[in-house]
Amino acid sequence: MAIEAGPEAELHSRSVGEILNLLYQGERQAIDAVQRALPAIEVVVTALIDGWRRGGRLLYLGAGTSGRIGAIDAAECPLTFGLPADRVLAILAGGPAALTRAFETAEDDELSAVREIDDLDVGPDDVVIGLAASGTTPFTCAGLERAKERGATTVAVTCNPRSRLEQAARAPIILEVGPEVIGCSTSLSAGTAQRLVCNSISTAAFVRLGRVWDRHMIYLRAESAKLQCRAEGILMALGGCTEWEAAETLSAAGHELPVADMHAAMRAAQSAGRGA
Numbered sequence: 001m002a003i004e005a006g007p008e009a010e011l012h013s014r015s016v017g018e019i020l021n022l023l024y025q026g027e028r029q030a031i032d033a034v035q036r037a038l039p040a041i042e043v044v045v046t047a048l049i050d051g052w053r054r055g056g057r058l059l060y061l062g063a064g065t066s067g068r069i070g071a072i073d074a075a076e077c078p079l080t081f082g083l084p085a086d087r088v089l090a091i092l093a094g095g096p097a098a099l100t101r102a103f104e105t106a107e108d109d110e111l112s113a114v115r116e117i118d119d120l121d122v123g124p125d126d127v128v129i130g131l132a133a134s135g136t137t138p139f140t141c142a143g144l145e146r147a148k149e150r151g152a153t154t155v156a157v158t159c160n161p162r163s164r165l166e167q168a169a170r171a172p173i174i175l176e177v178g179p180e181v182i183g184c185s186t187s188l189s190a191g192t193a194q195r196l197v198c199n200s201i202s203t204a205a206f207v208r209l210g211r212v213w214d215r216h217m218i219y220l221r222a223e224s225a226k227l228q229c230r231a232e233g234i235l236m237a238l239g240g241c242t243e244w245e246a247a248e249t250l251s252a253a254g255h256e257l258p259v260a261d262m263h264a265a266m267r268a269a270q271s272a273g274r275g276a
Helices: 016-036 038-053 064-081 104-108 110-119 138-149 189-211 225-239 243-252 257-275
Strands: 058-062 088-092 127-131 153-158 171-174
Touching (some): 016 038, 016 189, 038 127, 038 171, 038 189, 058 064, 058 138, 058 189, 064 088, 064 127, 064 189, 088 110, 110 138, 127 138, 127 189, 153 189, 225 243, 225 257, 243 257
Parallel strands (some): 058 088, 058 127, 127 153
């Protein structure tokens, strides 16, 4: 269980090098824990793919560090995969302000979590992922229980088996990360493992849902100069066009990469036809 004290006595007396090595070993344990959980993660990915195709959503639910981890993945998905922002959401104890400030009392507010689930009209096509290393956070447990009552596919990502959160899950993911280097801290190995799980679920699902071609982010939103350059590079790789042609094609498509990619492919086909 992640919140137990670590086995390293007198951590405060260790050298910097020793502390860094212990932290590194803890991160390795987190990666190993996620690898052992891959079969359970696959179940969740399959459920998300099925629910998404029926118009469902991906919702992360959590408090404190766990809630912020879910919120980060929810924020990144629309830009990376070109998704509607209202289909990947984060329910964070304490609201948006809790992203940058700790609101410890918010994690005890069960009624707030229930209201959030009801206000979002969570239903059978939705996948709700509850994140809590301890598996006992009242906000997260109550929200996941309510989502289960409403028929959603509920997922528990926790380091504590047989917890309240696991009981609320149709698809539990148990991360056996072992003791933390700093006792009772869940922002280290447990946090790393939770972040890896969120990233794995969303990435695998949206790759299978056609939001990635080969290894390219073909649905990325080219909303900045950096992303426009990245989009042009994808067009050059997939369409066989020059940098100038990629820029022109992307501009003509209103910086919508999937449309631009189609235009580039057509241009490449036409060029091949003329050369035959």
